[in-house]
Amino acid sequence: MSRHRAVRLLLYALLVGGAIPMVLPLVWMLSSAVKPLSEVMKVPPSLIPEQPTLDNFAVVFTQLPFGRYLANSVIVAVIVVVGVVFVSAMAGYALAKFPFRGREVLFMAMLASLMVPFQVRMIPLYLMSMKLHLTDTLAGVAFPWLFDAFGIFLMRQFFHTIPTDIIEAARIDGTSEPRIFFEIVLPLTRPVLAALGIFTLVANWEEFLWPLIVTNSDVSRTLPVGLQSFSDQYIANIHWQMAGATIAVAPLLIAFLVFQKQFIQGIAMTGLKD
Structure with missing residues (x-):
């Protein structure tokens, strides 16, 4: 050998x-x-x-409005993933390809926000949700996560790997900035967009603290909160709890299996240039 x-x-x-x-x-x-x-x-x-x-799965859906929790999690996840990917792509593109005064200071300020734990922002966010009448709504569950400094950093690093000459050539041809972004630049970022989408989906899908705070009824509760409530009521029925956990994990596994190629490409291609 x-x-x-x-x-x-x-x-x-x-x-x-x-x-x-x-x-x-x-x-x-x-x-x-x-x-x-x-x-x-x-x-x-x-x-x-x-x-x-399969009786355990039937019990999960009959003892609690588990279908409602699942639908709420899916709706919130779609809103957050689409919002984070769109905002991060536009902000990362501007920070990477548009020189303007204060660009680096703004970028460093966004990175500094990563060091602020959510527990520090929790009370101000709740007060904002009350003033905006977003408590106990799916919009209220989603709105704190629509901006993601990590996503902006990820997209900025990737946009640095795209040659500026491509963008300049399109500008010389008279292409508008929106068309350059959506038709030329954005299609090149599919791998990193998939990676960012999976990161965001995982983080949002398992979020427990904020939905617990901002919701007070089954109308807007998500799966993690529903699972906790289910576990508290049926603490001795481990088989039912495992069935509920399986339902909660299944969408994440499916998403990763579907987008695993793009996810791996995004990780490998991101951060190649400072």
Whole structure:
């Protein structure tokens, strides 16, 4: 066996060894979601269900308005992902390709906002939502996340990798700035847009604190808040909780599987230029 092949096998072994602890909780959740409670509590435990059942999922949707929670999460996620991708793309393009006074100061100020924890902004945001009559609404759940400094940073770094000569040539041909952005520049950013969309989707989908604060009824509660309420009511029914968690995780897994190629390309191509 050559030395190069031995090194590759060792690296693969390390990757597999690191992946197992990450994947095992997910496998256990999926397994417990299709087991009766007696099998979940069985000692020693087993990953393969002896009597698989889908009744746990039916219970989840009948005991609580889980369908409503799921729909609310989907609506909020769509609003936030579209808003963050659009705003970040436009702001990143302006910061990367338009020289203006104070550009670097503005960029550094946005980066500095990443160091401010959400708990510091939580009360002012809630007061704003009250004044705007957004409490207990899906718009109120979504509005704090429509601006993302990390997304702007990500897009700015990517736009720096696009040659300015392409933009200048389009301007010489008389192309308007909106057409340059939407028809020439934006199509080149699909990989990083997909990566930013997945980052935003994951962060927003699992957000718990803000929806808990700004909502007070099932009309606007999202999945994390609904799952917590479900767990509090049925704390001993682990199989039902695992079924609810499986439903909550499924959209994220589907999104990653669909856009994994663009996601990997976006990570590899972003930040190549200061």
